[in-house]
Amino acid sequence: MAPTLSILSWVGRSLSSSSSSNALRVVASSSSSNALRVVASSSSSSSHRRHASSSSSSSRSITTKSKSRGPALPMPEREHDTGTNHPYILESEYRSSWPRPKLSMHDYVLNESPTWANKTAVECGLTGRSYTHAQLYDGIMRFGGALQSLEAMKGAERMLREERRGPTVAILCPNCPEYPIAFYGCSVAGGTVTTINPAYTPGEVARHLKDSDTKVIVVDAILEPVVDAALGLLGKENKAFVDGVVVIVNGPSKHGRPNLRDIVADPNTPFVDIVEPPLDATAILPYSSGTTGLPKGVCLSHDAFTCTLHSYHHPSIGAMAPAEGDTQEVTLGLLPFYHIYGMIIVLSSTMAKGGKVVTMPMFEPKAFVNIIATNKVSVLHIVPPLLNFMALNPAVPVSAWSTVHTFTCSAAPVPVSTAAILKEKAAQPISFQEGYGMTETLGTHIVPKGANRLGWCGKLMAHVRAKVIDVETKEVLPSGQAGELCINSPANMKCYLNNEKATRETLDEDGWITTGDVAMYDDEGYFKIVDRLKELIKVKGIQVSPSELEDVLLTHPGVAEAGVVGVACDMAGEVPRAYVVPRSKDVKAEELQAFIAGKLARHKHLLGGVKFVEELPKNPTGKIIRRKLREMANGE
Secondary structure, eight states: OOOOOOTTTTOOSOOOOOOOOOOOEEEEOTTOTTEEEEEOSSSOOOOOTTTSOSOOSSEEEEEOSOTTOOSOOBOOOOOOOSGGGSTTOEEOTTTTTSOOBOOOHHHHHHTTGGGGTTSEEEEETTTOOEEEHHHHHHHHHHHHHHHHTSGGGTTHHHHHHHHSBOOEEEEEOOSOTTHHHHHHHHHHTTOEEEEOOTTOOHHHHHHHHHHHTEEEEEEEGGGHHHHHHHHHHHHTTOHHHHHTOEEEEESOOTTOOOBHHHHHHOTTSOOOOOOOOOTTSEEEOOEEOTTSSSOEEEEEEHHHHHHHHHHHTSTTTOOOOOOBTTBOOEEEEOSOTTSHIIIIIIIIHHHHTTOEEEEOSSOOHHHHHHHHHHTTOOEEEEOHHHHHHHHHOTTSOGGGGTTOOEEEEOSSOOOHHHHHHHHHHOSSOOEEEEEEEETTTEEEEEOOTTOOOTTOOBEEOTTOEEEEEOTTTOOBOOTTOOEEEEEEOTTSOSEETTOHHHHHHHBOTTSEEEEEEEEEEOTTSOEEEEEEOSOOEEETTEEEOHHHHHHHHTTSTTEEEEEEEEEEETTTEEEEEEEEEESSTTOOHHHHHHHHHTTSOGGGSOTTOEEEOSOOOBOTTSOBOHHHHHHHHHHO
C-alpha cells in the first residue's frame, strides 16, 4: 500500500467518537404524503412551534412545507450585465428551460425529506453512526430550536431584515454525520453559517472567529483544545468578545459544555420556529483568499446557494437520481464540507435527492477503498490527487468501485492521461464529469452527463454568463483565444465581508467577477482552464495564499525578505516554496520550514523547500514579481 495521502490535510487524526445515533422511531403519516410522524422515546415532548401538530401527545406530525408559502415559484432574475448581445459573451444553454426556485437553502434541501424518511441519509464510514432522513430532519429542527434559545441568537429575524445577515455560527468539524445537523440547524434558526478548516492552527481559527464576528461555535470533541487556544488568544485583546461566544461540542466535552448529540437526541429539546430569510440574505460565509491576499469572508446568499444546487440538478448535468423504492444513490463524503465542493455538490445535493452520504474525516487509503466497496458508492466526487491514486495505484482494485457510475472531479485541472486510464480500467460504463467553480461564484461549469471531453471543465451551468477577456486590453475574445475568465451569475457573491477594496478588485458594477484564471472556449461552448493569473497556490485543491506565508516568514528574525510561489508536485499538484533574503548566513532552510510548520496548517508548509537569494525580483513600486520567481523555480 502506498503511503497515506493527506488529501484531506485539514485533519491529521481519525474521528475517535463511536457513540450510537439518537433513537427515534419514524413512520409515515397516512394523513398527508408530506408528513412524518416522529415517535420519540419519551412521552413528554415539547411542541414544535411551526412544524408540530397541536396534539399534546408525543406523536407529532411534521411537515417541511411552509404554512406561509404555496408551491415553489420561479425566482425572478437578478439584474445582470446587459451586454449579452456581444457575440463573444456566452450564456448557458440551460437557462430558459430551468427556472430558479424561490426557496431558501434549507427549504430547497429539506422539502422532500418525508419522501425518503426511513432511508439512511448520512453514516460515518468509520464508526457506522448514522441518521435516517427523518432523524436528520428531526435533529436539524431540534438543534435549530436549541440555537434559537440562546441569547447570542436573539434578534436573528431583525438582523436578516435590516442587515441581510444573521448571527454567525461557526462549524469547526471534520466530515461527520452531525455536520448537516449543525449546518442546516443554523440556517433554520436564522443564522449565517461560517465553516472553518479543521486543520487550522489556533491562530488561524482566532482570526476567522474575529473576522466573521462568530457568536456560536460548533466544534468536534477532538478539536475542542484548538478552540480553547483560539479563544485564549482572542481574550487577550477582547475579553468581551470571547465572553459572548457560546461553544457547543459534537461529542463529550472536557469542560462540560453542551453536547450536540445529546441536544438532538433529547425529546424535550424544542423544535425551531423556522425563520424564513430574505433570499438575498447571507446564508453561508466560507473563506477564500480570492485572487490574492489573506482569507476573506465570502458573503453568499440563499438565492446563490439554491441557484447553484438547482442548476447542478438539471437532467443533462446532475448525476444524482432521486431515491425511489429500493434505489438510492450513495456518495462518499470525503471532500471537506467546509469547502463549497463538499458542502454543496457532495453533501447538500445528496440530501436533496434522498441519497446517502458516507462520511470520512480524513483520507486513509485502505479505509477509502473499503468504504467505497462495502457501501456500494454510486457517485464519487474526487479531486486530481484522488484520481491519481485510483487510476495508478495497484492497491485499488477495479472491483472496489464497480458500482460507481459517475465520477466528478474539480478543485484543480484534471490530468487528461490519468482520467483516460481510469476510464479504460473501469469494468462498467462510467461518466467522467470535470467541473469548475470558485468560492466567489460557486459552481459555474460542468461537463454534461455522457459527454467525453477529458481536459475540458465543461459548459456553463444554468443562469451563468461568461466571457474571456484579453489580459492587457480587456477586450472580449472569441472562441479559441486564451484570456482571463469572467463570470456573471445570480450565484456570484454579494461581497467580501468588511473588505470593500477586495470586493471592488474582484466584482465590478455590472456583476462580473474576474476569476484570475486564464481560459479558452471552443465553438461548442466547452471551456478549458489553461493557466492561472492569480497568485494562489493549489495544494491538493486547497487554496494557499503566498502573502500569508510571506507575512509569517517575515516575523522570523533571520528573514529580511521573502517571496513564495507554488512548485509542481506529483502527489499534491503544487506545494509552496519560499525564496528568502536572509539577515545572516546563520539561518537554515530547515529552521524556516519548522517555523512555518509550527504556525500554519499542514497544506501551507514549505514542502517545496526554501531557497536563499541575494534579492527578490520586484517592480518599480516594490511589489514582488512572482512570475519571475516561478521562472526561477521552473529553471531549477
